[in-house]
Amino acid sequence: MDLLSSVGYALAYAAMGLAVLGVGYLVLDLLTPGRLGEHIMQNASVNAAIVTAAGILGLGGIVFTAIWTNGDSSFGAALGWTIAFGLVGVVMQAAAFRLLDLITPDDLSKIVTLPGFHPASLVAAATQVSVSLVIVACIA
Numbered sequence: 001m002d003l004l005s006s007v008g009y010a011l012a013y014a015a016m017g018l019a020v021l022g023v024g025y026l027v028l029d030l031l032t033p034g035r036l037g038e039h040i041m042q043n044a045s046v047n048a049a050i051v052t053a054a055g056i057l058g059l060g061g062i063v064f065t066a067i068w069t070n071g072d073s074s075f076g077a078a079l080g081w082t083i084a085f086g087l088v089g090v091v092m093q094a095a096a097f098r099l100l101d102l103i104t105p106d107d108l109s110k111i112v113t114l115p116g117f118h119p120a121s122l123v124a125a126a127t128q129v130s131v132s133l134v135i136v137a138c139i140a
Contacts, residue, residue, distance in 0.1 A: 009075055013079065016086070017067075017086075020062075020086035021056055021060065023087070024055055024056065024089070025052065027090055027094050028051070028094070031097055031098065031109055036052060043115045045112075045114060046116070046117045047113065047115075047120075048112055048121075050125045051125050054124075054126070054129050058089065058128050058132025059089050059090065059093070059132060061132050061133070062085055062086055062088075062135050062136055063089075065085075065139045066081055066082040067082050069139055085135060085139055089131070092134075093131050096128070100123065104120065104123075108120060112124055
């Protein structure tokens with residue numbers, strides 16, 4: 001493979017990875033009240049930042065693993081698998097967040113947007129990462 005092809009593939013994978021991360025962020029934004037970016041940037045919500053960071057790191061791990069394990073197949077197939085597993089990660093993270101919200105006594109979606117630290121944000125973050133690790137294990 002020549003340098004130009006390698007750079008092209010890297011750009012395509014990076015663009016697709018950014019798209020998956022963006023979709024993951026938007027889905028989490030839909031699951032929480034208000035604008036997630038405002039909670040993080042204007043309200044300095046540590047909770048929102050912790051949960052968002054965990055979700056993005058988890059999705060990044062899924063995208064990385066999908067690219068790494070499918071790199072020997074054709075570019076189109078590898079990119080397709082990476083998109084598919086990335087979207088599965090987004091859906092499963094959202095489902096896990098909603099399930100955790102249902103089984104906790106208070107409204108988790110509101111708690112994770114509070115400005116002051118709340119321990120529930122760590123549980124929500126761990127759930128995001130754990131779901132991602134399960135998907136990574138399925139890929140590998």
